[in-house]
Amino acid sequence: MDVVRGLAVLALLVWVWLTVGRGGFWRTDLRLPARRQPDRWPPVAVVVPARDEAAVLPETLPTLLAQRYPGPARVILVDDGSTDGTAALAERLADGHRRERGGEHPGLPLTVIAPGEAPDGWTGKLWAVRHGVAEAGEVEFLLLTDADIAHGLDSLANLVAGAVATGCDLVSRMAVLRTRTAWERLVVPAFVYFFAMLYPFRWVNRPGARTAAAAGGCCLVRRAALARAGGVDAIRGAVIDDVALGRAVKRSGGRIWLGLAEEVRSVRPYPTLGTLWRMVARSAYPQLRYSPLVLAATVLGLAVVFLVPPASTVAGAVTADPVTLLAGAASWLLMAATYGPMLRYYRQPVAAAFLLPGTALLYLLMTVDSAVAHWRGRGAVWKGRSYPASR
CATH class of the missing domain: 3.90.550.10 (Spore Coat Polysaccharide Biosynthesis Protein SpsA; Chain A)
Incomplete structure (x- = not known):
């Protein structure tokens, strides 16, 4: 139980840092400045x-x-x-x-x-x-x-x-x-x-x-x-x-x-999970620079940041461990709070923010699938072309 409690506290600390120290990544108010007429309109x-x-x-x-x-x-x-x-x-x-x-x-x-x-x-x-x-x-x-x-x-x-x-x-x-x-x-x-x-x-x-x-x-x-x-x-x-x-x-x-x-x-x-899967997977492993070490760190990071909060919330409630429960629930709430502005931007129900751990699990699997495709020599595939990892 100490391990679960430790992971729950770690996830909470990560979410506090992400919320206040990651450049306000969750904000959706960044727009071009109000248009001013240039002195001339360039070609x-x-x-x-x-x-x-x-x-x-x-x-x-x-x-x-x-x-x-x-x-x-x-x-x-x-x-x-x-x-x-x-x-x-x-x-x-x-x-x-x-x-x-x-x-x-x-x-x-x-x-x-x-x-x-x-x-x-x-x-x-x-x-x-x-x-x-x-x-x-x-x-x-x-x-x-x-x-x-x-x-x-x-x-x-x-x-x-x-x-x-x-x-x-x-x-x-x-x-x-x-x-x-x-x-x-x-x-x-x-x-x-x-x-x-x-x-x-x-x-x-x-x-x-x-x-x-x-x-x-x-x-x-x-x-x-x-x-x-x-x-x-x-x-x-x-x-x-x-x-x-x-x-x-x-x-x-x-x-x-x-x-x-x-x-x-x-x-x-x-329209389907398959088309979305291919869209994400084609660039997921290239984004990690084809590095198995970075892939392992990414999978571990996604699990701690997105999967531990709901899992520790449930574990804390089942075992009546208040530290695990509060840490898990607080990090899950921070996760949902930072995701809410993006859902509002896309005119989606803000309550859906609590489903982000499930979506993150899909992205984790897409990332692993992208790496497996490269290891099998298929590379990034898009519109009938395959780009090998050497690129």
């Missing part, structure tokens, strides 16, 4: 890597073409070896948009390019981004956004105004992910919560802090800062490319900003 190119995205493009591409940006801007869609007619569909959507808008406001122009298969050492997405950046020419800003991301009409203008106002070289906003099915409602808010726990946004945004990250679905970067960081070539093999981009820009002396958004949303469906 921007929107680069969209797309592989087999015909199912989502009708919901997302028109939102980019319709951007209300006062300066020069264009959209470059890079077809990353699609087999479902993504490129042709993009052209049709752009033609339809121009015909619908017509007159003096036809929307942003679209260019579609297809660089072919990525060479060894590159992920397909970053090979596509590299060619999109090259096609953009000498613009001041590049908006790197995924094909499944829908933007509000002023998203681009707000990003640029925020970057100009703050002097940041990289501004990224975490897109609101889809939460329509029961599994999405259980897993998705926790995905963003765990990301913020790993990379507290306020630490990311602090110039002197080592923590760096970005949200890959919506990254506005100064072209000069990207070049100073080594360009896309510097992160060419990264599976978790958004975090790699944030690190590269910050390490090269750039200022970065990461926050939440409400006008930027992902339309990608993850």
Whole structure:
């Protein structure tokens, strides 16, 4: 019983530190500053890597073409070896948009390019981004956004105004992910919560802090800062490319900003546990840098932080041990309290915060499954491609 009591107290101490000493990771109030009109609107190119995205493009591409940006801007869609007619569909959507808008406001122009298969050492997405950046020419800003991301009409203008106002070289906003099915409602808010726990946004945004990250679905970067960081070539093999981009820009002396958004949303469906499992598992072991030791520490940490509180609460109640009961219940309450703001952000019942230990167990199993896949030589698999651990 002493071991259970000790674990319960340890979990409580960890949760006290997480709550007050982890950069306020649980807060969801970090937004771009209120938009101020820049003295001039710099030229921007929107680069969209797309592989087999015909199912989502009708919901997302028109939102980019319709951007209300006062300066020069264009959209470059890079077809990353699609087999479902993504490129042709993009052209049709752009033609339809121009015909619908017509007159003096036809929307942003679209260019579609297809660089072919990525060479060894590159992920397909970053090979596509590299060619999109090259096609953009000498613009001041590049908006790197995924094909499944829908933007509000002023998203681009707000990003640029925020970057100009703050002097940041990289501004990224975490897109609101889809939460329509029961599994999405259980897993998705926790995905963003765990990301913020790993990379507290306020630490990311602090110039002197080592923590760096970005949200890959919506990254506005100064072209000069990207070049100073080594360009896309510097992160060419990264599976978790958004975090790699944030690190590269910050390490090269750039200022970065990461926050939440409400006008930027992902339309990608993850209707089943299997689809969510694959989404998480593809990047879980790469996030741990393919290290068995880090994996073991992560599994142990997840168990102590998320599983011990409810287990010790039950154990303390059954054995009438007040120390174990109070420590377990207090840490479980702190866990739920820090998760509540994310559930409110996703418009989910706050009472569901007490289910976080079960969701954390799923993530633990997904992480182990990701490692097993790498040990079996399958690597990270996404959209028909497998990336070995050497990357």
